[in-house]
Amino acid sequence: MNFSFEVVNTDPTGARRGRLATPHGTIETPVFMPVGTAATVKGMTQEALEELGANILLANTYHLYLRPGHELVRKLGGLHRFMSWPRAILTDSGGYQVFSLADLRKITDEGVRFRSHLDGSEQLLTPEKAVEIQLALGSDIAMVLDECIETPAPRDKAEAAVRRTTQWARRARHHFLEFATRNGNLGQRQFGIVQGATFSDLRRESARQVAELDFPGYAVGGLAVGEPHAMTCEMTGEVTAFLPRDRPRYLMGVGRPEQLADYVALGIDMMDCVLPTRAARHACLYTSEGRVLIKNARYAQDQQPIDPACACSVCRRYTRAYLRHLFAAGELTAAILATHHNVHFYLDIMRQIREAIEFGNLGKFSSEMHARYAAGPV
RNA sequence: GGACGGGUGGGUGAGUGGCUAAAACCAGCAGACUGUAAAUCUGCCGCUCCUUGCGGGCUACGGAGGUUCGAAUCCUCCCCCGUCCA
Numbered sequence: 001m002n003f004s005f006e007v008v009n010t011d012p013t014g015a016r017r018g019r020l021a022t023p024h025g026t027i028e029t030p031v032f033m034p035v036g037t038a039a040t041v042k043g044m045t046q047e048a049l050e051e052l053g054a055n056i057l058l059a060n061t062y063h064l065y066l067r068p069g070h071e072l073v074r075k076l077g078g079l080h081r082f083m084s085w086p087r088a089i090l091t092d093s094g095g096y097q098v099f100s101l102a103d104l105r106k107i108t109d110e111g112v113r114f115r116s117h118l119d120g121s122e123q124l125l126t127p128e129k130a131v132e133i134q135l136a137l138g139s140d141i142a143m144v145l146d147e148c149i150e151t152p153a154p155r156d157k158a159e160a161a162v163r164r165t166t167q168w169a170r171r172a173r174h175h176f177l178e179f180a181t182r183n184g185n186l187g188q189r190q191f192g193i194v195q196g197a198t199f200s201d202l203r204r205e206s207a208r209q210v211a212e213l214d215f216p217g218y219a220v221g222g223l224a225v226g227e228p229h230a231m232t233c234e235m236t237g238e239v240t241a242f243l244p245r246d247r248p249r250y251l252m253g254v255g256r257p258e259q260l261a262d263y264v265a266l267g268i269d270m271m272d273c274v275l276p277t278r279a280a281r282h283a284c285l286y287t288s289e290g291r292v293l294i295k296n297a298r299y300a301q302d303q304q305p306i307d308p309a310c311a312c313s314v315c316r317r318y319t320r321a322y323l324r325h326l327f328a329a330g331e332l333t334a335a336i337l338a339t340h341h342n343v344h345f346y347l348d349i350m351r352q353i354r355e356a357i358e359f360g361n362l363g364k365f366s367s368e369m370h371a372r373y374a375a376g377p378v
Numbered sequence: 379g380g381a382c383g384g385g386u387g388g389g390u391g392a393g394u395g396g397c398u399a400a401a402a403c404c405a406g407c408a409g410a411c412u413g414u415a416a417a418u419c420u421g422c423c424g425c426u427c428c429u430u431g432c433g434g435g436c437u438a439c440g441g442a443g444g445u446u447c448g449a450a451u452c453c454u455c456c457c458c459c460g461u462c463c464a
Contacts, residue, residue: 253413
């Protein structure tokens with residue numbers, strides 16, 4: 001199956017209903033991609049993800065490079081076969097680790113030197129290396145290595161990150177096209193990434209520069225890393241206006257349940273976030289009425305499901321009281337059930353968003369979500 | 379009956395004269411989490427008062443007395459627990 005993207009519908013807000021075809025299946029967009037950094041969505045099996053209708057997962061270049069190693073994965077038939085995931089995979093480049101492992105790395109124009117958090121060994125990740133690792137993994141979509149910085153950031157730092165991100169994108173693009181031609185590529189596509197922190201002009205400039213490299217898809221990076229939601233939206237809007245309409249747009253690392261529709265309304269087609277899975281492991285459950293902090297004493301005798309309006313298998317079978325007990329007891333099943341529910345909830349939000357775009361009432365959906373989540377934990 | 383060892387905040391358990399309302403861990407309560415170094419991290423955790431502060435008062439280290447400016451810490455007696463000897 002060839003890689004292609006088509007916008008099948010738009011609504012007045014600027015939201016797009018689309019279809020992204022990959023070698024591992026066609027994805028209805030806007031889409032939310034559960035994060036499976038180390039070739040697993042923590043707390044979930046691949047069969048469960050398939051049942052929930054996840055059509056694309058995220059995995060991480062840097063983490064899989066360190067362990068088990070991209071060459072091993074290649075030898076074992078690529079990431080899809082290795083982890084037995086027949087649907088699409090997008091691999092992040094390690095750019096986020098530039099941000100999150102700030103105290104363990106050093107950036108130069110050449111690339112990023114990491115001190116491995118696993119064994120302390122020094123590792124060099126370059127734009128070219130990130131390309132090669134991802135080709136070995138065989139993901140459907142490979143991200144270029146970028147420099148992700150915190151927000152708010154000083155102007156000069158943001159400028160430097162944009163300059164380097166563009167420079168790296170150029171190198172990554174060339175290397176990808178050349179290396180793939182020489183060594184074979186089973187249909188992987190490469191996405192560019194826009195940076196620019198919270199500066200509108202830098203965001204626009206970054207978008208313009210990266211778009212020149214003619215990627216089949218574009219990501220907006222470096223957002224939701226400290227700035228307020230309104231700023232995230234403002235910057236996203238600045239960028240999407242400058243990206244080609246016929247290519248998928250991926251807003252990296254977002255968001256909270258009530259924020260997803262906002263990004264979609266700004267023309268975003270793809271999102272990913274660790275929040276549903278991480279929060280689940282930390283006993284934070286997302287529901288149609290807001291967040292449920294299931295460890296709270298108030299749920300000790302609550303015989304309702306997590307979310308009475310939810311159709312997931314966990315809500316059909318287990319009570320809040322039982323979930324609370326599992327968390328209190330430190331049982332692994334707590335994380336498994338909570339993760340299942342939250343991922344279902346996120347994927348269901350996306351289903352509703354896609355439907356809302358078709359019916360032209362995405363704005364209404366968005367304001368309802370915000371209203372329900374405004375009050376804090378239920 | 380005797381010899382040792384020991385009794386500390388909900389639990390385990392540090393502390394052997396003032397820096398101790400008393401370490402640490404657990405439990406409990408609450409919160410955070412946005413391209414995952416996260417089954418993690420943070421705060422509170424004797425009672426009480428207020429002008430919420432490195433604030434005041436009270437109570438507290440088995441019990442009762444005592445020494446001392448000052449005691450969970452030293453002394454005396456008593457109670458209880460454990461081990462061993464009769």
